[in-house]
Amino acid sequence: MGAARVLEYEGFRKASRREPCPICGHPDWCGFNSYLCSCMRVSEGAFKHIILSNGQVAHLHRLETGMVAPGKQWEEFIIPEVEPAPVEVRDRVYRHFLRLLELYPRHKEELLRRGLREEEIKRNGYKSIPDHVNPWILCKKLIRSGLDLAGIPGFYRAKSNGGSYWTFNSSPGYFIPIRDAQGRIQALQRRMDDIRNGKYMLFSGHSDQGGCSCGTPAHVARPLEVKDGRVWITEGQLKADIAAAYLGAVVIGAQGATSWKPVVPEVLELGATEVVIAYDRDQETNKEVARGKRMLVAELKKLGITVREAIWRARSKEEKGIDDALVAGLEIRIV
Numbered sequence: 001m002g003a004a005r006v007l008e009y010e011g012f013r014k015a016s017r018r019e020p021c022p023i024c025g026h027p028d029w030c031g032f033n034s035y036l037c038s039c040m041r042v043s044e045g046a047f048k049h050i051i052l053s054n055g056q057v058a059h060l061h062r063l064e065t066g067m068v069a070p071g072k073q074w075e076e077f078i079i080p081e082v083e084p085a086p087v088e089v090r091d092r093v094y095r096h097f098l099r100l101l102e103l104y105p106r107h108k109e110e111l112l113r114r115g116l117r118e119e120e121i122k123r124n125g126y127k128s129i130p131d132h133v134n135p136w137i138l139c140k141k142l143i144r145s146g147l148d149l150a151g152i153p154g155f156y157r158a159k160s161n162g163g164s165y166w167t168f169n170s171s172p173g174y175f176i177p178i179r180d181a182q183g184r185i186q187a188l189q190r191r192m193d194d195i196r197n198g199k200y201m202l203f204s205g206h207s208d209q210g211g212c213s214c215g216t217p218a219h220v221a222r223p224l225e226v227k228d229g230r231v232w233i234t235e236g237q238l239k240a241d242i243a244a245a246y247l248g249a250v251v252i253g254a255q256g257a258t259s260w261k262p263v264v265p266e267v268l269e270l271g272a273t274e275v276v277i278a279y280d281r282d283q284e285t286n287k288e289v290a291r292g293k294r295m296l297v298a299e300l301k302k303l304g305i306t307v308r309e310a311i312w313r314a315r316s317k318e319e320k321g322i323d324d325a326l327v328a329g330l331e332i333r334i335v
């Protein structure tokens with residue numbers, strides 16, 4: 001027997017206690033189908049490593065020697081990945097999309113509490129994820145105004161008897177625009193109301209349903225008025241917006257301390273000659289954060305950029321971020 005079967009794309013199942021990951025044996029985090037496993041823990045033996053939208057790396061392992069149809073590659077059986085549209089296209093769609101939405105009072109109050117002023121909230125363009133309009137109706141509106149949602153991270157095609165329609169995940173929360181050095185909206189971050197799966201989640205993914213990933217873009221936050229010519233770097237988009245408002249400086253918000261790579265092209269695009277890194281003060285105890293910072297510093301120095309670091313004495317866990325330290329009026333030293 002042993003007749004090799006020709007593979008067809010098959011959706012991934014999440015590892016569970018009943019069906020643990022076939023590579024690492026753990027009951028969570030990983031995913032697999034009958035011929036591929038996307039393991040989050042074991043990289044040895046993987047044929048491909050994929051950076052997920054949250055910055056984590058998935059290791060792809062073959063589970064059987066099925067036959068790949070002539071002219072096809074194993075890689076094609078992972079997920080039919082759609083390339084994201086160019087940034088100017090994404091910017092146009094996201095602007096139209098955000099214009100259709102409003103900012104609910106509960107979200108506005110939260111932003112005011114974080115230390116932003118009303119005019120900054122308006123200018124930065126935060127909008128609530130709609131909880132009383134069907135997402136597909138909003139998608140229809142966008143398409144009617146001549147926009148194409150293919151290649152726009154966050155949107156995907158849901159299946160309905162025989163056909164499919166454009167939609168997006170409308171779990172409650174609010175959108176935080178992620179802008180590039182030119183102010184274009186390249187992606188959207190979401191601050192979730194229900195934080196059990198994480199406070200922040202990118203508007204991205206659903207690759208198995210015609211959606212695409214936005215990667216881990218860095219956000220360039222601009223103040224109303226630039227008083228400090230240096231470019232600051234922190235982790236988190238909202239944190240960058242708040243820090244920019246208080247510092248009067250351009251602040252780049254990395255997706256996380258480990259996703260430092262997308263920060264570099266934005267620094268270059270801004271033409272910065274001096275940067276100030278202001279990562280969370282828990283870097284002394286957080287190895288990943290410390291390593292991410294070291295690598296970013298080395299890369300920037302290689303490019304001839306002067307790198308400084310902001311430090312402050314956090315009196316509590318609530319003051320570990322530069323935004324909270326600034327709002328609390330702590331003394332920030334630059335070394």
Ligand SMILES: [Zn+2]
Pocket residue numbers: 021022023024025026030038039040041042
């Ligand atoms: Zn695994």
